[in-house]
Amino acid sequence: MKIALLGGTGDIGEGLALRWAIAGHEIVIGSRKEEKAKKASESYIERLENQGYSPDIKGFENGKAAEDADIVVVSIPYEHMESTIKGIRESFSDQIVVSPLVPMKKVRGSFVYSVPEKGCAALELRDLLPEGVSVVSAFQNVSAVKLADISKTLDYDVVVCGDDEKSKKMIMELAEQIPHLRALDGGILENSMMVEAMTPLLITVAIKNGMKNLSIKFI
Numbered sequence: 001m002k003i004a005l006l007g008g009t010g011d012i013g014e015g016l017a018l019r020w021a022i023a024g025h026e027i028v029i030g031s032r033k034e035e036k037a038k039k040a041s042e043s044y045i046e047r048l049e050n051q052g053y054s055p056d057i058k059g060f061e062n063g064k065a066a067e068d069a070d071i072v073v074v075s076i077p078y079e080h081m082e083s084t085i086k087g088i089r090e091s092f093s094d095q096i097v098v099s100p101l102v103p104m105k106k107v108r109g110s111f112v113y114s115v116p117e118k119g120c121a122a123l124e125l126r127d128l129l130p131e132g133v134s135v136v137s138a139f140q141n142v143s144a145v146k147l148a149d150i151s152k153t154l155d156y157d158v159v160v161c162g163d164d165e166k167s168k169k170m171i172m173e174l175a176e177q178i179p180h181l182r183a184l185d186g187g188i189l190e191n192s193m194m195v196e197a198m199t200p201l202l203i204t205v206a207i208k209n210g211m212k213n214l215s216i217k218f219i
């Protein structure tokens with residue numbers, strides 16, 4: 001599978017790139033600057049080769065990265081999602097687009113969910129993309145730090161939401177190719193709101209209770 005990570009030079013992009021490259025996928029790092037994407041891909045390749053893997057990772061500007069990919073992950077901060085997608089809208093056709101997006105802000109020492117006009121980031125993303133693109137939300141609650149540390153076992157759950165069952169199943173399978181992650185079907189895309197809202201709570205609980213990089217597990 002060819003997977004493009006828009007803003008794949010950043011924190012969550014790095015972890016997903018490393019983990020899915022290990023699983024044998026063709027990874028394309030996207031960036032606003034092609035040079036930055038190439039530099040990031042070279043550093044990911046070096047890290048993986050040092051561990052004995054043979055990764056297939058390339059770097060391009062975001063639009064080019066999205067063009068031929070089967071799956072595109074919008075791994076950029078929510079504040080820049082709209083301008084980025086509008087700028088490269090013609091690069092999308094019938095891909096599955098994954099939203100790990102979490103709109104949040106800090107209020108009186110706590111992180112709170114910043115409810116978007118349409119209810120959640122994943123619904124906003126869907127409405128910005130051309131018809132034919134299938135939006136699935138996932139990975140909002142996974143710590144990028146732990147994801148990027150490939151020696152770490154990720155014994156967590158990933159709640160996956162989406163309106164197209166086939167696309168959702170595909171992303172659930174992709175999530176489970178990261179060892180020990182369990183993908184759970186979270187229903188339709190509207191439910192992404194609750195999954196997104198969990199992240200500022202995880203961060204607040206971590207800060208207030210002296211914990212670090214929390215994720216979730218349903219028991």
Ligand SMILES: NC(=O)c1ccc[n+]([C@@H]2O[C@H](COP(=O)([O-])OP(=O)(O)OC[C@H]3O[C@@H](n4cnc5c(N)ncnc54)[C@H](OP(=O)(O)O)[C@@H]3O)[C@@H](O)[C@H]2O)c1
Nearest residue numbers: 007009010011012031032075076077078080101102140144
């Ligand atoms: N960090 C986590 O633990 C975590 C966990 C779960 C979900 N998420 C979600 O995943 C998304 C990415 O988070 P992150 O922590 O990986 O973000 P990040 O590291 O802060 O940024 C990711 C990338 O976004 C691009 N970017 C920055 N400013 C931009 C702008 N003005 N316009 C377009 N692109 C811009 C940059 O790429 P270039 O400079 O190369 O263009 C940057 O490397 C967020 O929506 C976040 O809520 C994060």
